[in-house]
Amino acid sequence: MRQLRRILAARATRVIGATVAAPLALTAVALPARPPAHAGPGRGALAEVRIFPMVRAGKPYPNPALVGGYTPKQIRAAYDVPALLRAGINGRGQSIVIVDSFGSPTIRHDLDVFDDHFGLADPPALRIIHPAGPIPRFNPNGLFMPGWALETTLDVEWAHVMAPGARIVLVETPVSENEGTSGFPQIVRAEKYVIAHHLGGVISQSFGATEQTFPEGTLRPLRGAYQLAARTRHGPTVVSASGDAGATDLLSNLSCCYPMRVTSWPASDPLVTAVGGTDLRLGRLGHRTAPDRVWNDGGANAGGGGRSVVFGRPSYQNGWTAVVGSRRGVPDVSLSSSCSHSVRIFASFAGADGWSTICGTSEATPLFAGIIALADQKAGHPIGPINKFLYAMVKAHDPGIVDITRGNNTVSFTNSHGRPITVHGWTAVPGYDLASGLGTIDAARFVPELAALGR
Numbered sequence: 001m002r003q004l005r006r007i008l009a010a011r012a013t014r015v016i017g018a019t020v021a022a023p024l025a026l027t028a029v030a031l032p033a034r035p036p037a038h039a040g041p042g043r044g045a046l047a048e049v050r051i052f053p054m055v056r057a058g059k060p061y062p063n064p065a066l067v068g069g070y071t072p073k074q075i076r077a078a079y080d081v082p083a084l085l086r087a088g089i090n091g092r093g094q095s096i097v098i099v100d101s102f103g104s105p106t107i108r109h110d111l112d113v114f115d116d117h118f119g120l121a122d123p124p125a126l127r128i129i130h131p132a133g134p135i136p137r138f139n140p141n142g143l144f145m146p147g148w149a150l151e152t153t154l155d156v157e158w159a160h161v162m163a164p165g166a167r168i169v170l171v172e173t174p175v176s177e178n179e180g181t182s183g184f185p186q187i188v189r190a191e192k193y194v195i196a197h198h199l200g201g202v203i204s205q206s207f208g209a210t211e212q213t214f215p216e217g218t219l220r221p222l223r224g225a226y227q228l229a230a231r232t233r234h235g236p237t238v239v240s241a242s243g244d245a246g247a248t249d250l251l252s253n254l255s256c257c258y259p260m261r262v263t264s265w266p267a268s269d270p271l272v273t274a275v276g277g278t279d280l281r282l283g284r285l286g287h288r289t290a291p292d293r294v295w296n297d298g299g300a301n302a303g304g305g306g307r308s309v310v311f312g313r314p315s316y317q318n319g320w321t322a323v324v325g326s327r328r329g330v331p332d333v334s335l336s337s338s339c340s341h342s343v344r345i346f347a348s349f350a351g352a353d354g355w356s357t358i359c360g361t362s363e364a365t366p367l368f369a370g371i372i373a374l375a376d377q378k379a380g381h382p383i384g385p386i387n388k389f390l391y392a393m394v395k396a397h398d399p400g401i402v403d404i405t406r407g408n409n410t411v412s413f414t415n416s417h418g419r420p421i422t423v424h425g426w427t428a429v430p431g432y433d434l435a436s437g438l439g440t441i442d443a444a445r446f447v448p449e450l451a452a453l454g455r
Contacts, residue, residue: 064117069344069357070282072118072161075336075367077286080444081162084374089447091166091373092124094382096159097200097236098366099191100207101183103128103172104149105138106349107156114157114346123160125167131193132186133174140350144176153347154358155206155366162370162443165377169199177207179252180214184222191225195232201382203229204369205240205272206362208264211310213252219265219310226271234381237372240267241361242276242331243304246296246411247425247434256300256413259421263306263330270314273387274330275365276437277303277337278404294407294428294435295337295361302409303361305331305426305434316391320432331437332390334404335364371443375450383454393449394431394438400446404428404436 076082084090104110108126115122139145156168171190177183191203211219229235243249243264248257267274277295282288296302307327317324336343342359376382383389393401409425426434 064344064346064355067344067355067357069342070280070336071344072120074282074284074286075158075161075343078280078282078288078336079162079367079371080442081371081374083444084447085164089374089378091163091370091377094163094165094373094376095167095169095200096163096366096369096373097169097171097194097203098152098155098159098369099171099173099187099203099205100148100152100155101173101176102135102138102145102148102152103170104152104347104349106347106352107152107170110153110346110348111156111160113348115160117346120161120164123164123166123168126156126170127167128170128172130172130174132190135172135174138349144178146349146351148176149349149352150345150347150358151206151362153345154362155204157345158343158363159204159366159370162367163373166370166373169194177209179209179250179254180218181252184209188222188225192228195225195228195235200236201376202237202239202369202372204366205238205266206365208241208243208267210249210251210258210262211265211268211308212258212262213250214265223269223271226266226269230271230385232384235384236382237273237384237386238266238271239273239275239365239369239372240269241304241365242267242274244277244302244337244360244362245300245304246302246409246423247306248300248411248423249304255416257411257415257421257423259415259423261306261423261425263308264304265308265310267304268308268311268328268330270311270328270387271385273368273390274332274437275361275368276305276331276334276435277361277364278334278436278440279338279407280336280341282341291406292402292404292440294334294404294409296407296409296411297339298412300411300413301339302411302425303331303334303337303435305409305437307434314387316388319391319395323432323434329432329434332387333368333401333438334436334440335367337361337364368441371441371447374443375447375454378447378451379454383450386450386454389450389453390438392453398445398449400442400449401439402442403430403439405430407435409435
């Protein structure tokens, strides 16, 4: 595995991931010696094998089945989405807004290839807008653009998997989000435009910055888009990745990591739904072979979670003071993120590998955004901020949120001085915890429950 985060930052380390300072997606591009047992969507692994007719530098792209990674059919089955699709709940009439720095120059083509391979209908529309200014020309050798292009690919393709009938609005911004040092003013401007023009019912953000990387007094003024969303009638739900470095996260220079517990914004914002990470163990049909657990692949690769140092405990977490104390606790919910059990994407921009696998809370976030679009369709309008509903559902023992009681987000790494560091995180326990939040989602139950509360 190589984490996107560090390729973006230094082009040198072994992971490619995401959680603060840039995209939160982690990608693995090595090909296994043989197809994994889960390679086929409902068929034998070899039944899916074929080479795409396109070439790169005179050679075919990697065989998609040999690349591995979970397929749309498996992930849909894991989250009980097919029952909703059969009932006509597919996101029809809704729009998912995906926000990424720079975007990808080949996203329309890549989504077509992805859909064709997996037998998915194209979305009703894929609209690409630049409300914060024109996007610089794509540089495949640049420090940040290739990583953001991969992030964009993941976000668009997998939000579409969960809500295939929804329109997608891809909002590309012209400055890379790099911890608390750049990018957020442009993101805020773009999101305010989206909200003011009612362009979508859910905003998906697969990025974040460690709270401590923001210069004093600069974070709270950036909350304007979330405040606007919260006070707009039928405004959007805003979701954000909780991070990929477990109980810690990146320093302002993008190196790993703080030697103590930290968490990241915007996931830590009380007006945002924080999406953490789980490890799914699935058979080839998408049925679980083991209970979900907190994503933790070792090293500094685990689902983000912790207590905010900026925001106090919101009222919807008042029933969990023993866990969060007086602070905002993160995450709220968790979905598939593990690099050991990743998902497949297709990307063809210059320097991309065609079919590859990818992971991180950047994966979990668009998955959950797609589920929110299904709930918006069921409700008949965008539901808006949903955190108060999530915690009410758990208090009422509604079955749409499924508790996670295995795993932890403790991480170990070597800092820039060569010193080994362990940051002890939290363990998943019955009820709310700072490793998995309230738990994960059973969409067939969750969607009607949330829609009923949000009407």
